Amino acid sequence: MRAERGRLAGLLAGHSWLGLICSWVLALVFLTGAMTMFQQEIDLWEKAPASLGSVEQPRISLDRILSATPIPSTVRDKRVEVLLPGAKSAFYHVYVYDEAGDYEREHAFHPVTGAEWPDPQQSYLGEFLEEFHKRLFLSEGRYIVGIATAVFLLNIITGLVIHWPKLTWRGLTHPRLDRPRLRWLDLHVSLGIFALPFLIVITFTGTLFSFSVLLQQSLVAGRLHMNPRPAIALLAPHPPVAELAHIGMRIEGTDTLIADAARRLQMTPTRVSLLHVDDRAAMMTVIGEPEGSFAREGRVSYRLSDRSIAQSRPIANGNALARGESVLLSLHYGDFGGFALRLLYFVLAVAGCILLATGNLHWIEKRLAQPRLPRGLHLVAGLSVGTCGGGMVALAGSMMAARLLPPLWPQRADAVVSTFVVLLLASEMVGLIWRRHPRRSLIGLLAAAGFGYALLPPIDWLVFGARLPTAIAAGDWAVPIIELLSAILALTCFACARWLRRDPLQAVTLRRTKAKRHEVVEG
Amino acid sequence: MNMAFRQPGRPKRPGEAVWSRSVAGVLLGGLASVSLATNVTWLPLPLDVALLLALLLAVPIWVALIFYSFWAQSWARAWMAIATITLPSLLFNLAMFYAS
Numbered sequence: 221m222r223a224e225r226g227r228l229a230g231l232l233a234g235h236s237w238l239g240l241i242c243s244w245v246l247a248l249v250f251l252t253g254a255m256t257m258f259q260q261e262i263d264l265w266e267k268a269p270a271s272l273g274s275v276e277q278p279r280i281s282l283d284r285i286l287s288a289t290p291i292p293s294t295v296r297d298k299r300v301e302v303l304l305p306g307a308k309s310a311f312y313h314v315y316v317y318d319e320a321g322d323y324e325r326e327h328a329f330h331p332v333t334g335a336e337w338p339d340p341q342q343s344y345l346g347e348f349l350e351e352f353h354k355r356l357f358l359s360e361g362r363y364i365v366g367i368a369t370a371v372f373l374l375n376i377i378t379g380l381v382i383h384w385p386k387l388t389w390r391g392l393t394h395p396r397l398d399r400p401r402l403r404w405l406d407l408h409v410s411l412g413i414f415a416l417p418f419l420i421v422i423t424f425t426g427t428l429f430s431f432s433v434l435l436q437q438s439l440v441a442g443r444l445h446m447n448p449r450p451a452i453a454l455l456a457p458h459p460p461v462a463e464l465a466h467i468g469m470r471i472e473g474t475d476t477l478i479a480d481a482a483r484r485l486q487m488t489p490t491r492v493s494l495l496h497v498d499d500r501a502a503m504m505t506v507i508g509e510p511e512g513s514f515a516r517e518g519r520v521s522y523r524l525s526d527r528s529i530a531q532s533r534p535i536a537n538g539n540a541l542a543r544g545e546s547v548l549l550s551l552h553y554g555d556f557g558g559f560a561l562r563l564l565y566f567v568l569a570v571a572g573c574i575l576l577a578t579g580n581l582h583w584i585e586k587r588l589a590q591p592r593l594p595r596g597l598h599l600v601a602g603l604s605v606g607t608c609g610g611g612m613v614a615l616a617g618s619m620m621a622a623r624l625l626p627p628l629w630p631q632r633a634d635a636v637v638s639t640f641v642v643l644l645l646a647s648e649m650v651g652l653i654w655r656r657h658p659r660r661s662l663i664g665l666l667a668a669a670g671f672g673y674a675l676l677p678p679i680d681w682l683v684f685g686a687r688l689p690t691a692i693a694a695g696d697w698a699v700p701i702i703e704l705l706s707a708i709l710a711l712t713c714f715a716c717a718r719w720l721r722r723d724p725l726q727a728v729t730l731r732r733t734k735a736k737r738h739e740v741v742e743g
Numbered sequence: 744m745n746m747a748f749r750q751p752g753r754p755k756r757p758g759e760a761v762w763s764r765s766v767a768g769v770l771l772g773g774l775a776s777v778s779l780a781t782n783v784t785w786l787p788l789p790l791d792v793a794l795l796l797a798l799l800l801a802v803p804i805w806v807a808l809i810f811y812s813f814w815a816q817s818w819a820r821a822w823m824a825i826a827t828i829t830l831p832s833l834l835f836n837l838a839m840f841y842a843s
Contacts, residue, residue: 230815231810231813231814234813235813237761238765370769370809371769374768374809378810424802424803431801435798436794438781439780439781439794440781440784440793442840442843445840454791540789540792540795541790541791541795541798544795544798544799545795
């Protein structure tokens with residue numbers, strides 16, 4: 221019995237301390253991850269009004285896009301990678317490389333009109349949120365995210381071991397909101413249990429992705445005698461090799477080949493890769509995924525000179541590692557289902573942020589009940605306020621910047637990223653400077669974020685005018701989806717701020733109630 | 744053997760040496776999990792299957808070892824147990840590397 225108590229105490233100490241330390245990173249990772257579920261819609265929303273009405277419309281042919289792509293004559297051996305419009309991309313994204321040099325350019329084209337988007341790298345919000353989610357926008361940040369996610373997975377298990385014997389259906393559905401210490405614990409446990417399958421899937425796959433490169437290299441280093449090439453080739457198979465013929469040839473009929481590959485392997489084409497462009501030895505590989513299944517990949521390579529098939533890799537023939545990784549990727553990003561699944565992932569990820577916040581509040585409440593307040597209590601409260609409120613403010617601010625800054629401004633992407641980073645750091649400063657008044661700081665930050673999110677839909681309708689209802693009537697729902705997400709986030713922020721205003725919660729005022737003081741004195 | 748490395752008579756505090764347990768679980772446990780998962784890659788399986796199996800095992804082993812470092816009755820017991828797993832698996836990898 222005593223040993224059991226000691227073990228549980230060890231688990232509880234690990235659960236609360238490791239959870240607290242990692243919560244600040246994880247809250248931001250969950251928030252940006254929630255937005256990443258709708259990366260394509262964010263891309264379309266950011267490019268609106270130019271992108272309005274581009275969904276569900278007949279697309280311009282790839283031949284015309286390729287002929288409109290400017291490639292300097294100095295590029296000797298041209299390689300072109302095309303991201304086709306669809307689930308992975310809003311526009312045609314064309315990447316031009318020189319196999320023999322260091323030339324590299326990205327171009328984007330409207331999928332219906334074919335008009336070139338002047339600087340595709342300036343509409344960057346969706347990509348930035350994904351980068352932040354994966355590696356906190358730091359060069360080696362993936363390992364910080366990986367460790368924090370692994371600790372979160374551990375905390376799910378320790379939380380289950382600690383709370384499982386006490387779980388009741390009534391306890392989960394009726395949190396004791398009137399009991400100062402227990403309300404946070406009840407909310408924390410309820411959110412953790414109801415979101416449990418999602419949290420396990422997300423944290424397991426997330427940890428694996430953060431360490432996958434490091435793990436793959438180290439796991440087979442011995443077996444492959446330090447030569448990583450066979451392992452890399454499993455994930456990135458080489459296209460058929462062909463030597464340059466040095467005889468010019470114009471590329472035509474790519475759309476017919478894309479349709480042929482789609483019919484042959486029963487897949488939806490997502491990418492096209494062209495080698496030795498404008499040469500007689502040109503090769504074209506069509507890569508696609510089957511609809512309605514976990515992300516498996518098929519690819520067909522054609523010789524463009526005689527349109528014969530050079531290599532065909534049917535969807536079922538992928539190697540176990542590539543197929544395993546793509547299944548994990550689909551589970552993590554929820555792209556194996558439709559809109560409803562992605563919205564569920566979004567809501568559960570926001571619930572994950574609230575789970576972390578309630579955990580921190582419970583940590584503070586427990587320390588407030590101790591006879592002597594721990595030294596770092598105000599610091600923890602300040603950092604929690606700065607991260608939870610600051611993440612919301614930073615996201616709202618960057619979305620506002622993405623909507624209001626001119627699309628052709630050359631510093632646009634930098635300004636959007638800077639807005640996010642500056643607002644996040646400023647919020648952390650607010651939390652730390654006014655750490656003795658965390659309730660006031662948190663209400664202020666949440667209200668500011670709520671107003672930011674609430675203003676986005678009216679601004680959209682004001683800027684786009686009649687083009688927005690026309691696009692919606694034509695089946696283009698990208699902008700209304702982002703407005704729906706803004707509305708959900710605005711409501712969450714306002715509801716939390718209102719609750720904090722009406723109910724002077726102990727954990728965010730850092731003041732003990734009189735009764736508790738008496739208890740402490742008497743104790 | 745006094746596995747807790749405490750002065751005799753000193754009472755054990757609940758959740759003692761959180762930092763020591765964290766280091767044992769996160770760092771040494773990380774090394775142990777990679778080492779154990781690497782053992783799997785020596786099985787006579789195709790490279791893709793062996794690598795996928797090892798990848799899928801590495802994270803759960805790691806999390807289980809961090810869990811054990813907090814579940815153990817003392818931080819010293821956690822260190823001893825994880826080190827006991829790490830050393831033979833590292834040695835097995837080395838032996839297989841030189842034998843292959």
